Amino acid sequence: MRIGILQTGHAPDALRAEHGDYPDMFTRLLAGQGFDFVTHDVEAMEFPASPHDAGGWLITGSRHGVYEDHPFIPPLEGFIRAAVDAAVPVVGICFGHQIIARALGGQVEKFVGGWSVGACDYRIEGRPFRLNAWHQDQVIRPPDGAETIGSNDFCAHAALIYGDRAFSVQSHPEFDSGFIAGLMQTRGAGLVPDDLLDAARARLDLPTDSDAMAARIARFFTERR
Template sequence: MKIGILQTGHAPDELLRDRGDYDAHFQRLLDGHGFTFETYNVVDMSFPESVTQCDGWLVTGSKHGAYEDHPFIPPLEDFIREAYEARIPMVGICFGHQIIAQALGGHVEKFAGGWSVGRREYDWNGEVIALNAWHQDQVIRRPEGAKVLAANDFCENAALVYEDRIFTVQPHPEFDSTFIEGLAIHRGPGVVPENQLQEVVANLDRPVNNNQLAAKIARFFKERTVA
C-alpha cells in the first residue's frame, strides 16, 4: 500500500541532519507495517496530480497556522475535500489534524489557554494514552460528523475520526524524546513559557505510546477503522 505524505512544513534546520524532515519521522513510525511512501512538499507548492495517485494520504505537522494566509493552504483544503469525497483514506497529525477539520467545516484558532508541549496524557475511550505534543492552535469546533476519540482537559478534540474516511490526531506520535528535546532547545525559547520548557525536559525519560498510535494509523489505512 502506497502512502502519500503531504508535507506541510519542514523540521528545524538544527534537527534535519540527525533526524531528517517530517516525512522521515513518519516513515520510521510506520516501518514494519508494509507501506511504501512518496513525499509531496505541498508547503513548497508541490502537489500530487490526483487524489488517486496513492492508496492513502498523510498530512504532516507544520509551524504554520491553518488559518494563516499561505499559498499552499487553499489547494490543500481542496485536495482534502476531494479525497474525502473519493473515500481515499487520510490521516492528519497536528497541523494536519487542524487543516482537515478546517477544510471540512470546523474552526481552528490560537487557543487562549496557551501551549501544550512535551509528554501529555489523553483519555482515549477510557484508556490513558501518552503522546508528545507541540501546539498552541487547536480545533475549537469540529466539523459535522467528526467523532471524538481522545481528549484531555486542555484539548477536547485531541483525536477525531470521520466515518471510515479520515483519522486525525492533535499530538505527535512521530516525535520521540530526542526530537521533542530538540524543539525545546531550538524552537521553544522566547515562544513557549520557560516553565513549560523545563517540564518538557523533566519528562523526557517517561514513556509514550507512539507504537500504539502507529498501529492505529496502520489499521486505519488498511481496514478503515481505529477500533
C-alpha cells in the same frame, strides 16, 4: 500499500542531520506496517495530480497556522475534500489534524490556554495514550460528521474520526524525546513559557505510546471501506 505524505512544513535545520525531516519520522514510525511512501512538498506547492495517486494520505505537522494566508493552504483544503469524497483515507497529525477539520467546516484557533509541549496523557478511544505534543493552535469546533474520540483537560478535541474517511490526532506520535528536546532548544526559547519548557524537560524520559498510535494509524489506512 502506498501512502502519500503531504509535507506542510520542515523540521528545524539544526535538527535534520540527526533526526531527519518530517517524512523521515513518519517512515520510521510506520515501518513494518506494509507501506511504501511518496512525499509531496505541498508547502512548496508540489501537489499530487489526484487523490487516487496513493492508497492513503498522511498530512504532517507545520509551524504554520491553518488560518494563515499561505498559498498552499487553499489547494490543500481542496485536496482533502476531494480525497474524502473519493473515500481515499486521510490521516492528519497536528497541523494535519487542524487542516482536515478546517477543510471540512470546523473551527481552528490559537488556543487562549496557551501551549502544550512534551509528553502528554490523553484518553483516545477509551484507552490511555501518552504522546508528545507541540502546539498552541487547537480545533475549537469539529466539523459536522466528525466524532471526538480523544481528549484531555487541555485539549478537548485531541483526536477526531470521520467515519472511514479521515482520522486525525493533535499530538505528534512521530516525535521522540530527542526531537522534543531539540525543539525546546531551537524553537521553544522565547516562544513557549519557561515553566512549560521546564515541565516538559522533566518528562522527557517517560515512555510514550507512539507504537500503539502507529498501529492505529495503520489499521485506519488498511481497514475495509
